[in-house]
Amino acid sequence: MRRSTSRKFLIYAALVLTMLFFLGPIVWFWELSLRSPSSAFASPPRLLFKPTLDAFRYTFVNPGANAPQLVSSLIVSTGAILLNLPFSASAAYALSRFRMRAKAFLMMWYISLLMAPPVVFLIPYFVLMSRLRLRGTYLSMIVISQTITIPLSVWLLKSFFDEVPVDIEEAAFVDGASFLQSLTLITLPLSLPGIIVTSMFAFVFTWNNAIFPLVLSNQKTATLPIGTLNYFATTGVTWNYIAATAVVTMLPPMLVFLLLGRYIVRGLTFGAVKG
Amino acid sequence: MTPSRRVASYLWVLPSVAVLFALVIYPLLFSLSSSFRLWNLQTSPKPLGFVGLGNYKQVLQTTPFLSALRNTLVLSFLGTFIEFWFGIGIALLLNSGLKGTRVFRSLLIMPTTIAPIVAGFLFRYMYYERGGLITWLLQAVHFPIPPQGVLGSSQTALAAIALADIWQWTPFFAIVLYASLLAIPDDVLEAAVVDGASGIAMFLWVTLPTIARTAVIVIMIRFMQLFNMFDLVLVLTHGGPGTASRTLSFNLYQSGLVDYNIGVAAAMTWLIVLIVTVLINVYARIAFRNWEW
Numbered sequence: 356m357r358r359s360t361s362r363k364f365l366i367y368a369a370l371v372l373t374m375l376f377f378l379g380p381i382v383w384f385w386e387l388s389l390r391s392p393s394s395a396f397a398s399p400p401r402l403l404f405k406p407t408l409d410a411f412r413y414t415f416v417n418p419g420a421n422a423p424q425l426v427s428s429l430i431v432s433t434g435a436i437l438l439n440l441p442f443s444a445s446a447a448y449a450l451s452r453f454r455m456r457a458k459a460f461l462m463m464w465y466i467s468l469l470m471a472p473p474v475v476f477l478i479p480y481f482v483l484m485s486r487l488r489l490r491g492t493y494l495s496m497i498v499i500s501q502t503i504t505i506p507l508s509v510w511l512l513k514s515f516f517d518e519v520p521v522d523i524e525e526a527a528f529v530d531g532a533s534f535l536q537s538l539t540l541i542t543l544p545l546s547l548p549g550i551i552v553t554s555m556f557a558f559v560f561t562w563n564n565a566i567f568p569l570v571l572s573n574q575k576t577a578t579l580p581i582g583t584l585n586y587f588a589t590t591g592v593t594w595n596y597i598a599a600t601a602v603v604t605m606l607p608p609m610l611v612f613l614l615l616g617r618y619i620v621r622g623l624t625f626g627a628v629k630g
Numbered sequence: 631m632t633p634s635r636r637v638a639s640y641l642w643v644l645p646s647v648a649v650l651f652a653l654v655i656y657p658l659l660f661s662l663s664s665s666f667r668l669w670n671l672q673t674s675p676k677p678l679g680f681v682g683l684g685n686y687k688q689v690l691q692t693t694p695f696l697s698a699l700r701n702t703l704v705l706s707f708l709g710t711f712i713e714f715w716f717g718i719g720i721a722l723l724l725n726s727g728l729k730g731t732r733v734f735r736s737l738l739i740m741p742t743t744i745a746p747i748v749a750g751f752l753f754r755y756m757y758y759e760r761g762g763l764i765t766w767l768l769q770a771v772h773f774p775i776p777p778q779g780v781l782g783s784s785q786t787a788l789a790a791i792a793l794a795d796i797w798q799w800t801p802f803f804a805i806v807l808y809a810s811l812l813a814i815p816d817d818v819l820e821a822a823v824v825d826g827a828s829g830i831a832m833f834l835w836v837t838l839p840t841i842a843r844t845a846v847i848v849i850m851i852r853f854m855q856l857f858n859m860f861d862l863v864l865v866l867t868h869g870g871p872g873t874a875s876r877t878l879s880f881n882l883y884q885s886g887l888v889d890y891n892i893g894v895a896a897a898m899t900w901l902i903v904l905i906v907t908v909l910i911n912v913y914a915r916i917a918f919r920n921w922e923w
Contacts (some may be wrong), residue, residue, distance in 0.1 A: 360744065364722055366728055370849070373720055377740070380763075380797065381744070381752070383752075383763055384751070396759075398766065441645070443645070445646070446647070449640075449643050450923075453639035454639075455643075457920070458923045459923050463918065467914065468852075470878050470910055471857065471910075472858035474876070474880075475879075475899050475903060475906075476653075476657045477883065479660040483660070484659075497788070498653075501649060501653065502654070505650055509646060538802055559743070563744070563746065563747075565745060570887060575879040577689065580745050580747040583747060583748065584747065589838075594755060597751055598751075601751055601752075604748050605745070608745070609740055609744075612736075613736060619805060619811045622807060623742070624847060627808065628844050
């Protein structure tokens with residue numbers, strides 16, 4: 356009995372240390388966004404300080420240079436998941452339901468795109484979008500994001516479609532439903548949760564992407580990660596502003612992950628591990 | 631299935647394949663044709679002459695391609711290795727059946743949700759030479775910090791990048807591996823205990839085989855993400871000091887979008903594409919062997 360109590364204690368201690376290691380840096384950065392510039396680099400680091408919302412006010416309200424970037428991030432990420440859905444949903448449905456000889460090959464092809472280095476595509480897209488006079492537009496970023504959102508969503512959605520029993524569809528056929536009816540009245544409503552989960556993950560992947568906006572956005576269409584980078588390019592790095600912008604950038608993905616608790620494993624492994 | 635239905639099933643896949651194929655083939659062909667031409671955007675908006683394999687030679691002679699490859703491999707192998715084992719350790723802790731682990735789990739994943747660029751800033755702040763939290767902690771344990779700071783020394787820059795990545799992605803392994811630990815049936819565990827299996831024997835013969843399938847997949851995903859490492863390098867070191875922490879991706883970015891040497895960057899693109907294609911094919915074949923589609 357004693358032994359198991361001390362064992363419990365050790366495990367809890369290890370868990371608390373682990374949490375400190377993984378959450379400490381986040382809390383530390385949140386604090387930075389609430390600090391006055393003078394306490395940002397106090398040595399030794401100061402744990403207690405008088406919090407101020409000045410950095411948030413400066414970055415998002417007045418003059419609020421980062422507010423338009425928040426809007427840009429929302430436009431690009433939302434646009435990316437909307438454009439993606441018809442393409443990935445149709446492919447995922449077919450890959451889940453039909454017998455196809457090239458199925459394994461296609462699935463491998465999609466996932467290999469997810470694992471390809473995005474930087475490789477950067478220069479050609481930069482030149483292509485310049486030639487099409489689309490560089491700096493939201494459209495360019497939304498279209499290029501499809502290299503990530505479509506393969507991710509095909510994999511994830513297929514895993515969700517796989518879970519809708521074929522029997523239900525077949526029963527509908529027996530009852531005289533057409534293929535379209537069974538699809539729109541049965542399969543789609545049943546897989547709606549899956550479609551929402553998939554879209555939320557695609558949203559996070561686009562939201563967190565900095566590589567494509569790095570070369571495709573301009574001052575007007577820059578997204579939040581580019582906003583944080585821009586502070587860095589100016590002389591005299593203003594860490595409080597970086598932190599305030601970064602905190603706002605962090606919140607939506609964190610919220611999504613808290614909401615999607617039991618789907619996290621599936622989302623991060625592209626549906627390959629059900630979790 | 632009738633032939634017409636077989637064709638129809640591919641029509642469903644066609645739109646996505648067409649879009650992706652266009653988005654992938656354009657960059658590849660563009661890079662292939664530019665890789666044989668003399669083309670620097672600083673001197674000319676259009677490619678100049680045909681230079682044969684000149685650009686490929688330049689990649690090896692004028693850019694630190696081989697040391698970037700070495701850095702990339704070190705980062706990928708070391709990062710994956712540490713994150714996997716650290717992750718398994720945490721997964722076992724979470725699996726100990728104690729109360730409250732649910733809360734731990736949902737908070738533990740937070741680093742992984744953050745944009746890599748932002749994670750870079752978190753660590754850049756903590757690595758600061760004066761008043762940075764990590765620097766301060768290292769000084770407290772009398773770790774010999776280089777005078778240029780952790781990020782400014784060629785001996786520690788790459789390790790500093792690795793630490794930031796380990797922080798961000800160990801929770802990914804922990805959470806995914808924990809989920810697969812749950813798949814071990816209780817009676818198997820009980821049987822093993824009854825048979826007098828030691829902790830290590832249980833781990834080797836019960837735990838590892840159960841999670842192997844999942845482990846191979848997450849290792850593959852993570853290894854490739856590490857191999858493509860760019861964001862953290864951009865924020866933390868810019869590949870420096872000098873070229874000490876350049877990765878393949880950053881080296882490519884530097885040639886193409888900082889030095890504007892499109893020809894050399896295109897040649898580098900093809901070298902990287904070849905390496906990555908081999909890696910992905912080897913991996914995917916192993917990970918999805920006996921996979922039910």
